[in-house]
Amino acid sequence: MVRMLRTNARAGLIAAAAALCGLLASVAEAQGFNVVIKEGSEAAVPIAVVPFGWQGSGPPAFDVAGVVSSDLASSGRFAPVPTRDMVSRPTQAQQVNFQDWRLLKANYLVIGTLAESTADNFAATFQLFDVVRGESLTSFRLEAARADLRRVSHRIADMVFEKLTGFPGVFSTQIAYVSEERRPDGTKQFRLIVSDADGENANKVAESTQPLLSPSWSPDARRIAYVSYEGGVSGVYVQTLRTGTRERVSARAGVNSAPAFSPDGRFLALVLSRDTGNLDIHSLDLTSQVLRQLTTDAGIDTEPVWAPDGRSIFFTSDRAGGPQIYRVGTEAGQRATRITFNGPYNARPRVSPDGKQLAVVYGQNNRYQIGVVNIDNGQLQILTDGRLDESPSFAPNGAQIIYATRDERGRAVLASVSTDGRFKTQIASVAGDVREPVWGPFPRP
Numbered sequence: 001m002v003r004m005l006r007t008n009a010r011a012g013l014i015a016a017a018a019a020l021c022g023l024l025a026s027v028a029e030a031q032g033f034n035v036v037i038k039e040g041s042e043a044a045v046p047i048a049v050v051p052f053g054w055q056g057s058g059p060p061a062f063d064v065a066g067v068v069s070s071d072l073a074s075s076g077r078f079a080p081v082p083t084r085d086m087v088s089r090p091t092q093a094q095q096v097n098f099q100d101w102r103l104l105k106a107n108y109l110v111i112g113t114l115a116e117s118t119a120d121n122f123a124a125t126f127q128l129f130d131v132v133r134g135e136s137l138t139s140f141r142l143e144a145a146r147a148d149l150r151r152v153s154h155r156i157a158d159m160v161f162e163k164l165t166g167f168p169g170v171f172s173t174q175i176a177y178v179s180e181e182r183r184p185d186g187t188k189q190f191r192l193i194v195s196d197a198d199g200e201n202a203n204k205v206a207e208s209t210q211p212l213l214s215p216s217w218s219p220d221a222r223r224i225a226y227v228s229y230e231g232g233v234s235g236v237y238v239q240t241l242r243t244g245t246r247e248r249v250s251a252r253a254g255v256n257s258a259p260a261f262s263p264d265g266r267f268l269a270l271v272l273s274r275d276t277g278n279l280d281i282h283s284l285d286l287t288s289q290v291l292r293q294l295t296t297d298a299g300i301d302t303e304p305v306w307a308p309d310g311r312s313i314f315f316t317s318d319r320a321g322g323p324q325i326y327r328v329g330t331e332a333g334q335r336a337t338r339i340t341f342n343g344p345y346n347a348r349p350r351v352s353p354d355g356k357q358l359a360v361v362y363g364q365n366n367r368y369q370i371g372v373v374n375i376d377n378g379q380l381q382i383l384t385d386g387r388l389d390e391s392p393s394f395a396p397n398g399a400q401i402i403y404a405t406r407d408e409r410g411r412a413v414l415a416s417v418s419t420d421g422r423f424k425t426q427i428a429s430v431a432g433d434v435r436e437p438v439w440g441p442f443p444r445p
Contacts, residue, residue, distance in 0.1 A: 056116025
């Protein structure tokens with residue numbers, strides 16, 4: 001998206017909404033990620049996650065501690081002690097010698113056991129200690145079937161993260177992203193992928209020889225809306241993840257683009273050109289198919305996203321001569337107000353879960369970075385230092401933003417940054433390049 005907007009803002013907005021978007025260098029379907037801490041390691045808190053004790057027949061059923069340690073490291077906020085450096089490996093509270101861990105300069109300690117109940121059922125028990133104070137902070141027992149042991153490990157990491165930072169952990173959540181593979185015959189294969197937040201358990205949601213764009217999660221994490229160019233024309237689809245069933249909800253004449261679920265899941269905001277040829281923001285009732293046009297300006301209006309209260313929508317528009325962020329009410333006939341005034345280029349707004357900030361792509365001097373804008377006062381903070389950072393998406397805890405960028409070798413990769421800019425990680429697909437990441441909501445029962 002950003003690349004299409006560098007030299008001509010209006011043409012870029014048209015291209016983004018029409019899904020040309022400068023989309024994706026040649027990439028391959030991702031099957032997992034390698035996480036590299038780019039910044040924040042000096043500020044990261046040392047923590048020891050001891051290999052869990054195994055109580056069962058045969059070899060351990062799962063490496064719970066390995067997943068917990070990897071999760072905590074991937075946040076950039078924690079620096080796990082290497083297993084090889086551990087002078088002891090306690091699994092019970094009475095085995096803990098805090099002096100051992102103080103010598104390793106670990107601030108916190110996690111120990112636990114994985115016990116086999118039956119052939120396919122297990123109980124994971126863990127305890128978190130403050131090494132400096134020499135006291136227990138929390139303990140918990142979780143039960144799971146064999147197939148759910150990775151999920152339980154993510155849940156343990158979530159609880160440790162929340163206890164130590166005050167933010168709910170997001171390791172049990174999922175992300176969606178788009179990949180593109182250039183096949184040997186020169187044709188392209190596009191895939192929409194959903195995976196765990198660490199890139200594991202990657203599942204293909206949709207596949208096409210035509211572009212797939214703009215994934216958007218439903219608030220209950222059970223559906224994804226996206227744009228597909230099947231048959232050479234744009235259409236907006238909603239797909240149920242559990243069953244794989246999908247519905248084409250908009251294939252009107254002209255552009256059908258940029259779907260975004262409302263907070264209650266009943267509506268989609270989307271961009272349509274219809275018979276006027278101008279791109280405007282619309283609201284679509286998914287049950288009744290009633291369509292409501294929300295903007296009518298002659299400028300290009302695109303990239304909508306709902307405010308958490310569902311009463312307004314933020315979007316990108318060039319109506320003032322260059323891409324800036326505006327806000328409009330969800331009732332027809334309301335006037336849009338401008339939100340961003342810092343710099344010549346602000347695009348791709350995404351709202352924080354508390355509704356207080358916007359993540360945006362900020363552009364100046366042919367450089368595009370991720371920033372956050374305080375909605376009340378318009379203050380902008382730049383978080384990243386890349387030259388082509390795009391597609392920001394807040395984690396559901398509001399503490400982290402995932403986005404697309406390029407690494408030192410020019411590959412399209414994902415990255416994340418904390419909302420205070422202190423912690424940065426780079427997430428490279430082990431099988432190729434990926435783009436358009438969208439962080440899913442917290443799972444619901």
